[in-house]
Amino acid sequence: MKFDAGPRAALMVLSSIIEPGEAELDDFLGEVGPVAAVEAIWERDLPERLHHLTSAVVERIRDPVAHADELRSAGDSCGATVLIPTDPQWPQRLHELQLLATEDQPHLRPPRCLWVRGATNLSAICERSISIVGARAASDYGRFVSDQLAGDLGEAGWTIVSGGAYGIDRAAHLGAVSREATTVAVLAGGVDRPYPSGNARLFELIEQRGSLVSEWPPGCEPRRYRFLIRNRAIAALSVGTVVVEAAPRSGAKHTARLAAELDRTLMYTPGPITSITSAGVHQLARECWEPRLVTSAAEVIADVSGFIPEPVFPGAADNRPLDGWDHDCVRIYEALCPGWVREETELAAEVGLPVTHARECLMNLAAAGWVAEVNGRWKPLRAGIPPQ
Amino acid sequence: MKFDAGPRAALMVLSSIIEPGEAELDDFLGEVGPVAAVEAIWERDLPERLHHLTSAVVERIRDPVAHADELRSAGDSCGATVLIPTDPQWPQRLHELQLLATEDQPHLRPPRCLWVRGATNLSAICERSISIVGARAASDYGRFVSDQLAGDLGEAGWTIVSGGAYGIDRAAHLGAVSREATTVAVLAGGVDRPYPSGNARLFELIEQRGSLVSEWPPGCEPRRYRFLIRNRAIAALSVGTVVVEAAPRSGAKHTARLAAELDRTLMYTPGPITSITSAGVHQLARECWEPRLVTSAAEVIADVSGFIPEPVFPGAADNRPLDGWDHDCVRIYEALCPGWVREETELAAEVGLPVTHARECLMNLAAAGWVAEVNGRWKPLRAGIPPQ
Numbered sequence: 001m002k003f004d005a006g007p008r009a010a011l012m013v014l015s016s017i018i019e020p021g022e023a024e025l026d027d028f029l030g031e032v033g034p035v036a037a038v039e040a041i042w043e044r045d046l047p048e049r050l051h052h053l054t055s056a057v058v059e060r061i062r063d064p065v066a067h068a069d070e071l072r073s074a075g076d077s078c079g080a081t082v083l084i085p086t087d088p089q090w091p092q093r094l095h096e097l098q099l100l101a102t103e104d105q106p107h108l109r110p111p112r113c114l115w116v117r118g119a120t121n122l123s124a125i126c127e128r129s130i131s132i133v134g135a136r137a138a139s140d141y142g143r144f145v146s147d148q149l150a151g152d153l154g155e156a157g158w159t160i161v162s163g164g165a166y167g168i169d170r171a172a173h174l175g176a177v178s179r180e181a182t183t184v185a186v187l188a189g190g191v192d193r194p195y196p197s198g199n200a201r202l203f204e205l206i207e208q209r210g211s212l213v214s215e216w217p218p219g220c221e222p223r224r225y226r227f228l229i230r231n232r233a234i235a236a237l238s239v240g241t242v243v244v245e246a247a248p249r250s251g252a253k254h255t256a257r258l259a260a261e262l263d264r265t266l267m268y269t270p271g272p273i274t275s276i277t278s279a280g281v282h283q284l285a286r287e288c289w290e291p292r293l294v295t296s297a298a299e300v301i302a303d304v305s306g307f308i309p310e311p312v313f314p315g316a317a318d319n320r321p322l323d324g325w326d327h328d329c330v331r332i333y334e335a336l337c338p339g340w341v342r343e344e345t346e347l348a349a350e351v352g353l354p355v356t357h358a359r360e361c362l363m364n365l366a367a368a369g370w371v372a373e374v375n376g377r378w379k380p381l382r383a384g385i386p387p388q
Numbered sequence: 389m390k391f392d393a394g395p396r397a398a399l400m401v402l403s404s405i406i407e408p409g410e411a412e413l414d415d416f417l418g419e420v421g422p423v424a425a426v427e428a429i430w431e432r433d434l435p436e437r438l439h440h441l442t443s444a445v446v447e448r449i450r451d452p453v454a455h456a457d458e459l460r461s462a463g464d465s466c467g468a469t470v471l472i473p474t475d476p477q478w479p480q481r482l483h484e485l486q487l488l489a490t491e492d493q494p495h496l497r498p499p500r501c502l503w504v505r506g507a508t509n510l511s512a513i514c515e516r517s518i519s520i521v522g523a524r525a526a527s528d529y530g531r532f533v534s535d536q537l538a539g540d541l542g543e544a545g546w547t548i549v550s551g552g553a554y555g556i557d558r559a560a561h562l563g564a565v566s567r568e569a570t571t572v573a574v575l576a577g578g579v580d581r582p583y584p585s586g587n588a589r590l591f592e593l594i595e596q597r598g599s600l601v602s603e604w605p606p607g608c609e610p611r612r613y614r615f616l617i618r619n620r621a622i623a624a625l626s627v628g629t630v631v632v633e634a635a636p637r638s639g640a641k642h643t644a645r646l647a648a649e650l651d652r653t654l655m656y657t658p659g660p661i662t663s664i665t666s667a668g669v670h671q672l673a674r675e676c677w678e679p680r681l682v683t684s685a686a687e688v689i690a691d692v693s694g695f696i697p698e699p700v701f702p703g704a705a706d707n708r709p710l711d712g713w714d715h716d717c718v719r720i721y722e723a724l725c726p727g728w729v730r731e732e733t734e735l736a737a738e739v740g741l742p743v744t745h746a747r748e749c750l751m752n753l754a755a756a757g758w759v760a761e762v763n764g765r766w767k768p769l770r771a772g773i774p775p776q
Contacts, residue, residue, distance in 0.1 A: 141660055270658030270670065272529055273683035282658065285681040293673040293681070295661040 001064075003038045007346075009068035010034035011084050011113040016071055016217045017057045020229050021107030024049050029112070031374065033341055038064050074218040078192035079207075080115040085337045086350075089121045090114075095338045097236050100261055107229045108258070110236075111215035117191045118207040125182050125210065126237045129159035130300060131259065133234060133252040134168025134244035139277045142168055142245030145269050147175035149242065152297030154181020159210065161186065161238045163230070164199055168244045168252070173206055183210040184237070188230040189222030190214060231255040240265035240304040242294060246280030253280050260289040265304045267294045328353055329361040333370055333380060341377035389452075391426045395734075397456035398422035399472050399501040404459055404605045405445045408617050409495030412437050417500070419762060421729050426452050462606040466580035467595075468503040473725045474738075477509045478502075483726045485624050488649055495617045496646070498624075499603035505579045506595040513570050513598065514625045517547035518688060519647065521622060521640040522556025522632035527665045530556055530633030533657050535563035537630065540685030542569020547598065549574065549626045551618070552587055556632045556640070561594055571598040574625070576618040577610030578602060619643040628653035628692040630682060634668030641668050648677040653692045655682045716741055717749040721758055721768060729765035 003010060011034045018025050028050060029037045040046050042064055044054055061067045075082060083090050094110045101108040119125055130153050132146055150160045150172040160176040160183040162169040169185070176183035183206055187195070191212045194200040206212055215233065216226065231254050235241055241259035243266075246252040260266045268291050271278030284291055292303045325333075331351045336342060348358035362378055365371040371378050391398060399422045406413050416438060417425045428434050430452050432442055449455045463470060471478050482498045489496040507513050518541050520534055538548045538560040548564040548571040550557040557573070564571035571594055575583070579600045582588040594600055603621065604614065619642050623629055629647035631654075634640040648654045656679050659666030672679055680691045713721075719739045724730055736746035750766050753759040759766050 141662070145661060269661050270666075270673075270681070271660055273533060273657050273659075274529070278658075279683070282681055282683050285658075286687065290678070293658070293670055295667070295670050299674065 001039060001042050003035050003042070003064055005065050005068045007034045007086075008082055008084050008113070009065075009072070010038045012071045012075075012082055012217065013038055013064050013068050015112050015215060016067070016220075017061065018053060019107075019226075020109065020111060020215060022053065023101075023103070023106035023109075025053060026106070026109055026112075030340055030379075033343070033377065034112075071217050074192070075115060078117060078190075078218050080117045080191050080218060081120045083114045083116055083120065083122060085110065085113075085340060086335065086342070089123050090337075091123045091126045091237055093126065093238075094233065094236050096262055097232055098338055100232070100258070108232050111233060113215065115191045115214050115217060116211050117213075118209075118211040119182070120211070122184070122211060122213065122237075125159050125184065126161065127159075128157060129161050129184070129238040130304065131161040131234050131238040131241040131255070132168065132172040132244060133162060133241060133246075133255045135246050135250060135252060135277050135280070136165045136167040136169075137247070137277065138167035138171070138245045139271075139275060141271060141275070142277055143171040145271075146171035146244045147178075149244070149269070149297055149300070150175030150183070151179040151181065153300060154179045154183070156297055156301060158297075158301070159184060159238075161234055163187070163227075163234060163251075164195065164203065164212075166196060166199065170199060170202060172244075173202055177205045177209045180209065185210075185212050186230055186233050186237070187212060187214040187222065188216070188226035190216055190218040190220040192218040193221065195222045227251055228254060232258050235259040235262055235264060238264065240267060240300065242300060243268040243281050243284060243291075245269075245271060245275075245277040246284070247277065248280045248283055250280050253284055256284055256291070257289075260291070266291040267300060267303055268292075269294060325365075326361075328357065329365055332358055332361040333365055336371060336378060336380035338380055341374050341379045343377055347378065389427060389430050391423055391430070391452055393453050393456045395422045395474075396470055396472050396501070397453075397460070398426040400459045400463075400470055400605065401426055401449075401452050401456050403500050403603060404455070404608075405449065406441060407495075407614075408497065408499060408603060410441065411489075411491070411494035411497075413441060414494070414497055414500075418728055418767070421731070421765060422500075459605050462580070463503060466505060466578075466606050468505045468579050468606060469508045471502045471504055471508065471510060473498065473501075473728060474723065474730070477511050478725075479511045479514045479625055481514070481626075482621065482624050484650055485620055486726055488620070488646070496620050499621060501603065503579045503602050503605060504599050505601075506597075506599040507570070508599070510572070510599060510601065510625075513547050513572065514549065516545060517549050517572070517626040518692065519549040519622050519626040519629040519643070520556065520560040520632060521550060521629060521634075521643045523634050523638060523640060523665050523668070524553045524555040524557075525635070525665065526555035526559070526633045527659075527663060529659060529663070530665055531559040533659075534559035534632045535566075537632070537657070537685055537688070538563030538571070539567040539569065541688060542567045542571070544685055544689060546685075546689070547572060547626075549622055551575070551615075551622060552583065552591065552600075554584060554587065558587060558590060560632075561590055565593045565597045568597065572625070573598075573600050574618055574621050575600060575602040575610065576604070576614035578604055578606040578608040580606040581609065583610045615639055616642060620646050623647040623650055623652060626652065628655060628688065630688060631656040631669050631672060631679075633657075633659060633663075633665040634672070635665065636668045636671055638668050641672055644672055644679070645677075648679070654679040655688060655691055656680075657682060713753075714749075716745065717753055720746055720749045721753055724759060724766060724768035726768055729762050729767045731765055735766065 097110040146168045154176040162172045164185045194203045235258035348355040485498040534556045542564040550560045552573045582591045623646035736743040
């Protein structure tokens with residue numbers, strides 16, 4: 001069968017049928033691209049290692065093109081836009097998750113696509129952003145700290161990134177919106193499904209002042225394991241994460257660990273040692289990542305300034321390593337996306353060059369170790385690291 | 389004139405007339421020993437650089453022997469014993485202060501002697517000790533934390549070291565005595581002068597359960613600068629210092645800095661970022677010594693275990709560098725005291741050897757770089773560091 005709805009629709013379909021963390025599918029996707037991957041699934045023409053994915057999906061969804069249409073109209077009815085990794089609005093920082101994912105933790109790979117309500121240029125609004133995470137069952141003290149910190153950071157021009165839970169998340173978003181700052185909620189279910197429902201009005205405010213983001217399609221329910229998968233996006237989107245209050249075993253500590261592993265600045269606000277809601281934060285401080293104790297937005301800003309990591313993969317915004325290359329080569333390179341292969345013809349069309357000239361650029365980039373050919377398609381190599 | 393009351397009396401006299409930090413006097417004392425120093429002062433036979441010290445003292449105190457008697461009876465009437473650096477009960481850790489003192493900070497040199505009420509074997513009771521310091525104007529929270537931490541450490545067999553102030557100091561001592569643990573108050577005035585007077589009953593309890601310690605003689609008033617001088621002893625006596633609550637500019641932060649400079653484990657208990665009494669502690673956490681956040685006695689013990697510093701100068705208790713030397717040489721070496729010179733005859737008498745044999749030991753030690761001769765007297769050299 002032919003899937004002619006394009007790579008964005010293909011990624012939406014794939015996201016709706018197979019959870020993040022299916023390493024074999026992601027590898028296959030990286031090899032053949034999303035359109036060919038969808039076609040292979042519905043033609044039951046998959047490598048043996050992927051057979052287990054096929055039958056259930058194909059029986060449930062007969063026509064992937066019709067399914068893509070349904071997904072698109074579900075997005076349209078809640079005002080959601082879909083971003084895919086090759087979009088310029090896609091936050092480049094998410095690509096770094098690729099370095100974190102291992103065989104044991106395939107779910108740490110970057111999202112395949114994102115549904116976004118509200119401001120859609122996630123790359124721009126997350127450029128200067130801080131994640132604030134913490135306990136749902138927060139204390140009055142924790143909520144006050146979260147609210148103030150988010151508000152003060154917002155006033156200083158920083159975007160807040162958090163989840164959508166009660167407690168620290170909610171207080172952070174409220175602190176930001178109350179000072180007309182930008183705030184981003186990364187959800188573990190569809191962006192049309194406020195969860196918890198008591199935060200429905202808050203989600204409306206966030207949509208007006210920032211973005212609601214999810215890698216699961218509209219209609220998708222938040223599930224326990226999805227929160228854990230979602231945490232990597234909160235950690236990766238911003239330059240630093242502040243843990244405000246956390247129980248000894250908590251999702252916030254998980255996000256903190258991911259932020260540290262991503263070389264983001266990890267910070268925490270301390271509390272009384274007599275408070276159980278600060279116990280997880282204090283544990284964190286004693287563990288080996290040496291997070292920074294912060295007591296104000298000014299200290300957060302001081303701690304992340306100068307620590308804003310150089311992008312590991314050069315993106316559209318910051319491409320110093322390719323300085324000196326001719327303009328067409330740079331544009332071709334920037335149209336590539338780490339972990340993905342793209343067709344010459346697709347790249348040429350996107351950049352607006354004749355295919356022969358695009359190919360010439362790719363050959364030059366390949367000779368210098370910036371790109372590699374995989375079965376007639378092209379993938380970017382990590383900046384500055386020559387191919388093996 | 390002849391001062392025949394011995395080196396202990398000489399050190400008491402010197403401590404009573406000249407404040408710690410008079411570098412020239414301490415250097416002279418190190419060169420000639422305490423008895424000769426007293427004789428030189430009252431004979432007005434001092435090097436030119438010390439002339440300024442002489443006249444005022446000699447006019448005020450006519451007879452140093454009589455003055456020594458007065459000091460001794462003042463000590464006796466309050467039950468104070470005097471320790472001097474050559475005593476086996478002298479805490480070896482205080483010698484390390486010698487490495488901290490600079491030309492700019494001569495007051496960081498070790499005390500010349502200590503008046504002690506209560507348990508007099510300071511070396512033994514401070515072997516496993518933790519200093520707890522903090523604000524006078526502590527919050528209920530801070531006092532609670534200090535009390536619990538001291539009590540829990542005390543129950544685990546650790547001695548508490550602190551000052552004698554209200555607030556964190558008082559709560560630490562109370563926590564210790566309420567659990568029948570050993571506690572040491574290092575004072576900035578005479579051990580017969582409870583200061584503040586509201587802590588008089590507390591000092592009685594401390595004397596029963598531990599020691600009151602001062603480097604100033606009985607009758608001496610606590611003065612502002614004496615608290616700053618005193619802080620180095622609190623930092624040096626223990627293996628680690630915990631700052632419980634502190635205002636942004638405070639004596640506790642001063643003690644903390646000294647503890648860090650002495651390579652002691654520096655720890656702090658956090659508090660709400662909204663509390664001014666925790667602000668100094670949080671500042672400390674952001675400064676460069678990387679103090680450890682602690683929330684319990686168990687964490688304190690974990691943090692100091694394995695970090696108990698090797699003695700820089702080998703003392704009686706731990707003298708591995710001299711392993712292999714014959715027993716008499718080791719005893720002679722241990723009878724020496726860093727920063728002081730001692731007579732051969734005195735050493736021989738103390739160790740119980742014929743003077744000729746003691747001299748032989750000293751010559752052998754000198755040949756190996758362990759001791760040096762200064763004008764016919766002997767001083768130890770820093771362990772393992774050959775003489776220049």
